[in-house]
Amino acid sequence: MSKQKYETVIGLEIHTQLKTKSKLFAATDTTYGASPNSQVSFLEAAIPGQLPVFNEKVLRYAIRFGLAVGAKVIAKESRFDRKNYFYPDSPKGYQITQLHHPIVEHGSLTIEDANGNSKLIRINRAHIEEDAGKSIHTKYADYSGIDLNRCGTPLIEIVSEPDMSNAKEAVAYMKEIHSIVTHLGICDGNLQEGSFRCDANVSIRPVGQKELGTRTELKNINSFRFVEKAINLEVKRQIKRVEAGNKVVQETRLYDAEKHETRSMRSKEEANDYRYFPDPDLLPVVIDQAYIDNEKKYIPEFPAKKILRYLNEFDLTEDDAKAIAHDKNLSLFFDETVKLLKKATAKTCANRLLADVSSLAKSHNATVSDKIISAEQFSELLEAQATGIISHKIAKVILEQLWDSQLSVKEIIEKEGLAQVSDSGELEAIIEVLIKTNQNQFQEYKEGNMKMFNFFVGQVMKQTKGRANPAEVKLILEKL
Amino acid sequence: MKFTGIKQIAQALRSKVISVQELYDESVQRLNTYEELNCIINTTPELAAAQIKKAQTQIDTNQGSLLTGVPIVHKDLFCVKNTKTTCGSKILENFVAPYDATIVENLNGAGMVTIAKANMDEFAMGSSNENSFFGVVKNPWDLTRVPGGSSGGSAASVAAGISPIATGSDTGGSIRQPAALCGVTGIKPSYGRASRYGMVAFASSLDQAGVFARAAEDCAYVLSEMCGFDGRDSTSAHVAKEDFSQNLNKSIKGMKIGIIPEWMDSLDDKLKNQTITAINKLKDLGAQLIEIELPKAHLAVSAYYVLAPAECSSNLSRFDGVRYGYQCDNPKDLNDLYVRTRTEGFGEEVKRRIMIGTWALSAGFYDAYYRKAQKIRRLIADDFQSAFTQVDIIAAPVTPEAAFEFNAKKDPVSMYQEDIFTIPSSLAGLPCLSMPIGLVDNLPVGLQLIGNNLAESTILNAAHQYQQDTSFHKLVAEGYDE
Numbered sequence: 001m002s003k004q005k006y007e008t009v010i011g012l013e014i015h016t017q018l019k020t021k022s023k024l025f026a027a028t029d030t031t032y033g034a035s036p037n038s039q040v041s042f043l044e045a046a047i048p049g050q051l052p053v054f055n056e057k058v059l060r061y062a063i064r065f066g067l068a069v070g071a072k073v074i075a076k077e078s079r080f081d082r083k084n085y086f087y088p089d090s091p092k093g094y095q096i097t098q099l100h101h102p103i104v105e106h107g108s109l110t111i112e113d114a115n116g117n118s119k120l121i122r123i124n125r126a127h128i129e130e131d132a133g134k135s136i137h138t139k140y141a142d143y144s145g146i147d148l149n150r151c152g153t154p155l156i157e158i159v160s161e162p163d164m165s166n167a168k169e170a171v172a173y174m175k176e177i178h179s180i181v182t183h184l185g186i187c188d189g190n191l192q193e194g195s196f197r198c199d200a201n202v203s204i205r206p207v208g209q210k211e212l213g214t215r216t217e218l219k220n221i222n223s224f225r226f227v228e229k230a231i232n233l234e235v236k237r238q239i240k241r242v243e244a245g246n247k248v249v250q251e252t253r254l255y256d257a258e259k260h261e262t263r264s265m266r267s268k269e270e271a272n273d274y275r276y277f278p279d280p281d282l283l284p285v286v287i288d289q290a291y292i293d294n295e296k297k298y299i300p301e302f303p304a305k306k307i308l309r310y311l312n313e314f315d316l317t318e319d320d321a322k323a324i325a326h327d328k329n330l331s332l333f334f335d336e337t338v339k340l341l342k343k344a345t346a347k348t349c350a351n352r353l354l355a356d357v358s359s360l361a362k363s364h365n366a367t368v369s370d371k372i373i374s375a376e377q378f379s380e381l382l383e384a385q386a387t388g389i390i391s392h393k394i395a396k397v398i399l400e401q402l403w404d405s406q407l408s409v410k411e412i413i414e415k416e417g418l419a420q421v422s423d424s425g426e427l428e429a430i431i432e433v434l435i436k437t438n439q440n441q442f443q444e445y446k447e448g449n450m451k452m453f454n455f456f457v458g459q460v461m462k463q464t465k466g467r468a469n470p471a472e473v474k475l476i477l478e479k480l
Numbered sequence: 481m482k483f484t485g486i487k488q489i490a491q492a493l494r495s496k497v498i499s500v501q502e503l504y505d506e507s508v509q510r511l512n513t514y515e516e517l518n519c520i521i522n523t524t525p526e527l528a529a530a531q532i533k534k535a536q537t538q539i540d541t542n543q544g545s546l547l548t549g550v551p552i553v554h555k556d557l558f559c560v561k562n563t564k565t566t567c568g569s570k571i572l573e574n575f576v577a578p579y580d581a582t583i584v585e586n587l588n589g590a591g592m593v594t595i596a597k598a599n600m601d602e603f604a605m606g607s608s609n610e611n612s613f614f615g616v617v618k619n620p621w622d623l624t625r626v627p628g629g630s631s632g633g634s635a636a637s638v639a640a641g642i643s644p645i646a647t648g649s650d651t652g653g654s655i656r657q658p659a660a661l662c663g664v665t666g667i668k669p670s671y672g673r674a675s676r677y678g679m680v681a682f683a684s685s686l687d688q689a690g691v692f693a694r695a696a697e698d699c700a701y702v703l704s705e706m707c708g709f710d711g712r713d714s715t716s717a718h719v720a721k722e723d724f725s726q727n728l729n730k731s732i733k734g735m736k737i738g739i740i741p742e743w744m745d746s747l748d749d750k751l752k753n754q755t756i757t758a759i760n761k762l763k764d765l766g767a768q769l770i771e772i773e774l775p776k777a778h779l780a781v782s783a784y785y786v787l788a789p790a791e792c793s794s795n796l797s798r799f800d801g802v803r804y805g806y807q808c809d810n811p812k813d814l815n816d817l818y819v820r821t822r823t824e825g826f827g828e829e830v831k832r833r834i835m836i837g838t839w840a841l842s843a844g845f846y847d848a849y850y851r852k853a854q855k856i857r858r859l860i861a862d863d864f865q866s867a868f869t870q871v872d873i874i875a876a877p878v879t880p881e882a883a884f885e886f887n888a889k890k891d892p893v894s895m896y897q898e899d900i901f902t903i904p905s906s907l908a909g910l911p912c913l914s915m916p917i918g919l920v921d922n923l924p925v926g927l928q929l930i931g932n933n934l935a936e937s938t939i940l941n942a943a944h945q946y947q948q949d950t951s952f953h954k955l956v957a958e959g960y961d962e
Contacts, residue, residue: 047579283715
């Protein structure tokens with residue numbers, strides 16, 4: 001099995017659940033996690049005589065996505081089609097989607113390939129469609145349960161061109177889409193709750209061959225890690241088949257994360273004939289350029305641009321810039337904080353944000369976006385350290401106290417007496433006492449044992465509970 | 481029924497000649513007397529009791545509308561809250577609608593009293609009312625003959641004087657054809673005028689609710705209350721509520737009426753003569769007759785029997801035995817549940833159309849059938865548009881013949897030909913009505929008036945003027961005139 005012999009071709013279909021209050025065609029609540037069938041209107045239950053009414057918010061979100069990926073087409077007239085199939089979690093017997101006239105076509109984005117070069121991935125289309133409900137097969141012995149809460153939740157399905165040539169690129173693309181939709185605020189990006197799901201079309205072909213090999217479709221992969229694993233597994237399986245003289249069969253396969261295997265769901269022959277046709281209950285969605293232009297104001301600064309700004313304006317390290325820029329909540333908090341800071345402190349801000357604040361948030365099972373610390377408090381803390389009022393160590397202590405507190409940094413410093421001791425008189429007095437009680441160590445220090453230098457610095461810190469200004473302590477000790 | 485028109489009923493109610501209860505009782509009594517007609521699937525006494533009480537209070541306090549207290553029968557595909565809505569099908573035999581259709585809500589709001597749900601061809605598919613799970617409806621003019629369909633129960637109810645008003649729905653002629661065969665007036669408004677919310681769908685792009693009454697005048701009063709923009713139906717027309725009775729009394733002098741010679745020539749002599757006589761009456765009233773052509777209209781039936789089944793195959797998918805309605809006994813697995821529920825729950829004609837539609841939409845056939853049929857539909861609409869540059873309305877036959885005997889049309893295609901004159905205007909979404917123009921061999925026949933889009937008041941004006949000068953709409957079958 002030689003790796004050079006074959007190349008892999010991957011295209012992704014990403015189902016992005018849109019973060020709207022109500023469903024695609026009815027004013028039914030979309031909140032995740034409600035008790036089964038508590039968020040189902042007559043429409044989703046397919047009660048006779050019910051009709052769909054399009055939620056315009058979905059249109060606006062889809063347009064924003066189109067603008068964000070530089071789509072050449074944002075359709076002035078898009079239409080809904082019915083995809084007909086029988087399944088209990090789709091009570092109408094059809095899914096409303098956009099086959100022939102999708103809202104968004106021909107966009108693109110760039111990812112970094114294995115060599116660190118940027119690579120363009122084309123997006124064929126993004127169309128609006130409704131999600132299905134959920135069938136629950138495991139809970140009951142002789143029947144299946146159906147939960148229609150998710151039924152009718154708006155999705156945009158984002159279909160890439162087969163432009164990715166390995167699993168890592170597929171993950172990078174998926175992450176980039178994830179970053180775009182979460183930065184746009186049109187999707188909560190929660191993979192575990194199924195808000196962001198991926199199907200991967202995978203094929204192999206001998207290196208140099210132009211035409212594509214037969215593809216298989218890997219269904220419903222709901223984590224970045226699994227996408228990589230599933231694709232690699234499938235590529236291996238396909239190569240093994242071809243090497244053994246067999247053909248790859250066009251089929252839909254399911255990735256089983258527990259058994260780490262893919263298995264066939266249905267072959268091409270078993271595939272449904274979906275009998276698509278224009279939905280006669282819905283009119284074409286007609287918009288003008290002004291309508292599209294109006295959505296431009298909702299397009300935020302995306303990570304790539306943000307990273308450049310962080311590098312140029314604040315001189316962040318590349319790692320820090322990327323880490324912050326890719327996390328919408330972190331970057332919002334960062335941008336808000338640095339506005340209140342001297343420019344020179346921005347670098348420290350990034351550093352502390354990624355280390356101290358993030359770990360603190362994690363220990364509280366929260367995220368920065370929960371705003372338990374305000375940008376005002378955090379900037380005050382950073383400035384206090386920058387001007388030498390407190391040490392980094394104390395800053396961490398204060399940070400913990402700021403959590404869930406309305407107090408300002410200044411108030412905490414005063415209340416707890418945490419201000420750094422830089423008064424040489426006070427420090428000299430402490431050191432004098434220390435020398436008296438540690439004569440031997442002092443003797444060794446005088447003889448040039450630098451370990452003892454650290455010993456005295458440590459003792460001073462201990463006595464001042466970390467408040468002593470280390471630079472000042474050092475100065476005094478050196479003078480002795 | 482003692483009071484045939486809405487105005488007379490309203491007058492009698494307001495002057496206390498009769499109470500709302502007495503009026504209702506009279507309807508129920510006639511319903512029982514003419515039970516043999518099988519017009520009705522279910523009665524709605526509880527709903528009626530509440531509506532009677534409310535209507536009488538309004539009348540006593542000089543409130544309400546012209547329609548307050550007037551009895552009505554709803555075709556059994558309109559959802560009426562907490563009452564069975566069967567669509568004439570076994571699959572919905574015990575389905576209780578959890579909400580009111582918009583048109584029902586509107587007519588309830590106007591104070592009408594619901595007597596019953598009318599029998600119909602299953603899921604509105606049929607031209608003879610022989611396809612109902614609840615049995616055939618008989619034509620009051622001849623009990624061995626069909627009342628037409630699919631709104632046969634509604635048309636027969638009005639013809640038998642059970643109710644002065646009935647709602648119906650028209651997809652390819654389902655109001656006009658039974659109106660003609662039962663000797664009453666029936667109107668289908670422009671597509672989008674009446675909300676489809678709460679009307680069980682057959683073919684969504686064609687389905688329209690409408691009204692039966694003896695006279696065009698009464699159709700106008702009820703239709704005015706029924707219609708209006710409804711945000712719950714995306715295909716609802718964005719037009720202001722209109723009083724369709726506004727032009728009733730206008731003279732039709734100078735009105736240009738289009739005649740389609742090709743259609744007239746296809747009729748047998750008796751029906752042709754009757755139709756010409758009616759058209760000449762309109763001419764006597766001052767209208768100007770102009771010959772027009774609808775070159776593509778002969779393709780209408782073929783196109784319709786692709787489009788309507790295609791939509792129906794999808795619309796009827798929801799009847800799967802999972803959430804409501806008929807469910808087969810002891811399903812082995814999911815597929816068995818689907819197959820047997822639908823095989824046992826649907827009647828032959830419905831299954832035939834689901835099969836036709838499924839086939840027409842299948843991969844490889846879509847372009848040849850569905851797409852081509854859509855094209856024909858556009859061409860026919862264009863034909864009408866060019867005709868309406870020359871004329872104000874079109875007068876045409878409704879059916880190729882008067883009411884036929886039960887089981888006369890065993891071949892579905894010959895049954896489909898029954899709609900040859902009604903389907904073109906349905907495909908074009910135009911308002912159209914059928915009014916009685918006399919008897920042929922003792923059976924009523926009708927004349928179809930087709931208006932331009934949203935021109936309901938124009939065709940109602942012509943029909944009313946005709947009915948002011950004739951009395952064919954007052955003809956009642958023997959034995960129903962008490």
